[in-house]
Amino acid sequence: AGDGAAPPDLAGRHVLVTAGPTHEPIDPVRFLGNRSSGRQGYAIAGALARRGARVTLVSGPVALIAPPAVDLVPVQTAEDMLRACLAALPADAAVMTAAVADWRAASPNVLKIRKVPGAPPPAIALTLNPDILATIAAPGPSRPRLVVGFAAETGDLRETAAAKRLRKRCDWILANEVGAGSDVMGGTDNEIHLITEAGTEDWPRMPKDAVAEKLAARMAVELADR
Numbered sequence: 001a002g003d004g005a006a007p008p009d010l011a012g013r014h015v016l017v018t019a020g021p022t023h024e025p026i027d028p029v030r031f032l033g034n035r036s037s038g039r040q041g042y043a044i045a046g047a048l049a050r051r052g053a054r055v056t057l058v059s060g061p062v063a064l065i066a067p068p069a070v071d072l073v074p075v076q077t078a079e080d081m082l083r084a085c086l087a088a089l090p091a092d093a094a095v096m097t098a099a100v101a102d103w104r105a106a107s108p109n110v111l112k113i114r115k116v117p118g119a120p121p122p123a124i125a126l127t128l129n130p131d132i133l134a135t136i137a138a139p140g141p142s143r144p145r146l147v148v149g150f151a152a153e154t155g156d157l158r159e160t161a162a163a164k165r166l167r168k169r170c171d172w173i174l175a176n177e178v179g180a181g182s183d184v185m186g187g188t189d190n191e192i193h194l195i196t197e198a199g200t201e202d203w204p205r206m207p208k209d210a211v212a213e214k215l216a217a218r219m220a221v222e223l224a225d226r
């Protein structure tokens with residue numbers, strides 16, 4: 001940590017990062033998931049560690065190697081991810097990049113669901129998953145000082161993301177454009193709008209590694225003054 005070009009301005013800080021999708025079991029062989037690659041979260045974890053932070057990276061299933069000097073906590077489901085995040089506290093800051101499945105199967109089958117000749121397809125009843133970001137950002141003695149969320153949005157991105165920031169009580173939201181010609185999910189670039197209490201800052205389209213560097217630098221400034 002603290003090597004390369006980055007100054008060690010996060011030395012002594014602990015930062016919690018979530019990344020990747022979650023996998024919600026339907027039965028022992030099937031799950032609900034999404035196309036999150038985990039790349040942005042892993043890049044952020046690496047950038048924070050290079051500035052000297054102790055980083056706990058709670059990650060859903062991805063095809064990535066954890067960056068050097070990062071404490072990786074692999075999880076599968078949203079409930080696992082929430083437990084791992086709470087266990088990682090206290091932290092000075094939290095960055096929630098995970099694409100947490102909004103729903104899980106209400107009662108996963110213990111046995112593999114099999115086709116029955118002539119029978120209709122099975123219905124899968126869903127139930128809401130816990131909101132990890134909102135839980136971590138809720139006021140309380142163990143709330144990290146700086147809580148950052150991500151929002152992949154279509155349509156009126158600024159307004160939707162600003163509403164999300166207030167609803168989840170996080171400090172910053174990094175909103176990025178998805179759909180309509182963009183290839184953010186799984187792609188290498190992100191187009192970020194940083195939403196804070198002060199307003200919206202539009203960042204130019206840049207590689208996910210550059211987004212990570214810029215965010216880590218901003219976080220170091222924010223955490224420096226106390």
Ligand code: CTP
Binds near residue numbers: 098129130133149164
């Ligand atoms: N998030 C989370 N736990 C959830 C859902 C979302 O921690 N169960 C976090 C994500 O990691 C992200 C932020 O909340 O930092 C926004 O995720 P998003 O899916 O945009 O928000 P939702 O509240 O799920 O809203 P939507 O219905 O638009 O998906």
Ligand code: CA
Binds near residue numbers: 102
């Ligand atoms: Ca969601």
